[in-house]
Amino acid sequence: MGELIEIKREQERVVLVAVEYNENEDSDAYLDELSELAKTAGAETVGRIVQKRETVSSSTYIGKGKVEELKELINETGATGIICDDELTPAQMKNLEEALSTKVMDRTMLILDIFAGHATTAEGKLQVEMAQLKYRSSRLVGMRRSMSRVSYGIGMRGPGEKKLEVDRRLIRDRISRLKEELEGIEKNRGTNRAKRLESGTPVAAIVGYTNAGKSTLVNKLTGSDILAADMLFATLDPTIRLLKFDDGQEVLLADTVGFIRKLPHHLIEAFRSTLEEACYSDFIIHVVDASDPKAFDHMHVTYETLRRIGVKDKPVITVFNKQDLISEKEIIRDFNSDVSVEISAKTGQGFDRLKEELLKLLLEKKVYIEKTIDFSKAGILQQIRKSGTLLEEEYVPEGIRIKAYVDKALFGKIKDSI
Ligand SMILES: Nc1nc2c(ncn2[C@@H]2O[C@H](COP(=O)(O)OP(=O)(O)OP(=O)(O)O)[C@@H](O)[C@H]2O)c(=O)[nH]1
Numbered sequence: 208m209g210e211l212i213e214i215k216r217e218q219e220r221v222v223l224v225a226v227e228y229n230e231n232e233d234s235d236a237y238l239d240e241l242s243e244l245a246k247t248a249g250a251e252t253v254g255r256i257v258q259k260r261e262t263v264s265s266s267t268y269i270g271k272g273k274v275e276e277l278k279e280l281i282n283e284t285g286a287t288g289i290i291c292d293d294e295l296t297p298a299q300m301k302n303l304e305e306a307l308s309t310k311v312m313d314r315t316m317l318i319l320d321i322f323a324g325h326a327t328t329a330e331g332k333l334q335v336e337m338a339q340l341k342y343r344s345s346r347l348v349g350m351r352r353s354m355s356r357v358s359y360g361i362g363m364r365g366p367g368e369k370k371l372e373v374d375r376r377l378i379r380d381r382i383s384r385l386k387e388e389l390e391g392i393e394k395n396r397g398t399n400r401a402k403r404l405e406s407g408t409p410v411a412a413i414v415g416y417t418n419a420g421k422s423t424l425v426n427k428l429t430g431s432d433i434l435a436a437d438m439l440f441a442t443l444d445p446t447i448r449l450l451k452f453d454d455g456q457e458v459l460l461a462d463t464v465g466f467i468r469k470l471p472h473h474l475i476e477a478f479r480s481t482l483e484e485a486c487y488s489d490f491i492i493h494v495v496d497a498s499d500p501k502a503f504d505h506m507h508v509t510y511e512t513l514r515r516i517g518v519k520d521k522p523v524i525t526v527f528n529k530q531d532l533i534s535e536k537e538i539i540r541d542f543n544s545d546v547s548v549e550i551s552a553k554t555g556q557g558f559d560r561l562k563e564e565l566l567k568l569l570l571e572k573k574v575y576i577e578k579t580i581d582f583s584k585a586g587i588l589q590q591i592r593k594s595g596t597l598l599e600e601e602y603v604p605e606g607i608r609i610k611a612y613v614d615k616a617l618f619g620k621i622k623d624s625i
């Protein structure tokens with residue numbers, strides 16, 4: 208056996224760079240988030256620079272003077288690169304690289320890199336690679352310079368630590384191959400979804416800002432073990448779990464990828480079929496980390512993202528999570544939702560009320576029937592037991608007298624025979 212060769216990956220040390228567009232912006236909190244993203248991607252933050260200006264500079268993102276200041280900071284801190292809080296144009300990237308002689312990264316590259324590291328299913332990996340290649344194909348000139356300088360780290364990793372393609376022609380070929388493969392998988396997803404819809408079991412999509420506690424909530428409610436972790440974008444692939452209530456009602460909970468401000472459009476495009484799970488749900492459970500000072504902004508980002516992927520007019524239950532971390536209560540409201548519930552997915556606080564509200568929503572979709580069914584049609588009872596709620600059944604001389612809730616689809620099928 209040959210000797211094991213340990214490949215050391217030098218940790219990247221980065222300076223974060225942001226433009227503050229208006230006075231009210233809390234750029235500190237935003238840079239905290241960017242720093243958290245950098246950490247998730249394995250980089251250490253060694254400095255920060257913020258410039259107040261109305262728009263970004265089209266040539267260098269920040270102004271010329273600020274570029275000089277940044278250059279000094281890079282020297283002082285021994286940074287190996289910078290990360291800008293917005294997606295840079297190819298020109299901005301190239302100009303900054305030339306001016307700073309360091310690796311230039313942006314928020315999009317960072318998020319794509321994290322997604323690449325967290326994708327586990329075949330579909331997730333293909334989607335991330337697609338988004339990465341599309342982002343990369345327009346920036347090859349700048350990135351090639353960057354890559355000759357450093358060949359490791361953020362922006363170089365594809366899904367599964369695979370090295371990303373750098374040749375323009377090969378990228379184009381690979382994109383069309385990926386497209387074909389994804390179309391096949393999406394067809395499958397469509398078929399599964401159709402089956403689910405046909406089964407009549409209602410679906411709730413769990414959405415919210417990344418790290419809000421979506422997966423923890425689904426796990427706790429259904430006793431499952433989806434990866435829940437204190438990192439951004441722990442969940443990429445939608446996972447569906449069945450929640451059964453004591454009275455036999457059922458609902459499917461679809462845990463989805465978290466949202467974040469400035470979610471790169473290549474990612475929304477690539478993940479559209481995954482994100483669309485929310486479009487096909489019967490209602491939305493919106494999870495908010497109520498202990499986060501930016502909770503209000505996060506809620507706004509979530510609704511904005513839902514709008515972008517075309518989710519509208521669905522009932523929303525907002526769940527203000529992480530109550531166990533809140534000592535001083537600040538009133539927080541969600542004007543877009545129908546109901547809100549305060550919970551802790553960690554301790555289980557508020558779960559009874561949450562389940563009550565879920566049941567109410569489930570029953571609202573149902574039709575109440577009170578009928579006497581002929582003995583010859585007793586098979587209908589089976590169907591009601593399966594996808595509805597049989598409240599009472601009583602055998603009388605004329606047949607079986609029932610009181611039940613059934614969903615609209617089943618009601619349509621049986622209404623002529625009862
Ligand atoms: N204290 C406390 N921590 C919580 C609660 N709910 C979730 N967490 C923690 O918050 C972190 C993120 O939880 P996840 O369930 O992974 O969050 P998520 O919304 O699925 O995140 P992504 O999949 O990354 O978008 C984990 O460390 C959880 O343990 C809660 O009610 N209280």
Ligand SMILES: [Mg+2]
Pocket residue numbers: 421422423434435441442463
């Ligand atoms: Mg999750």
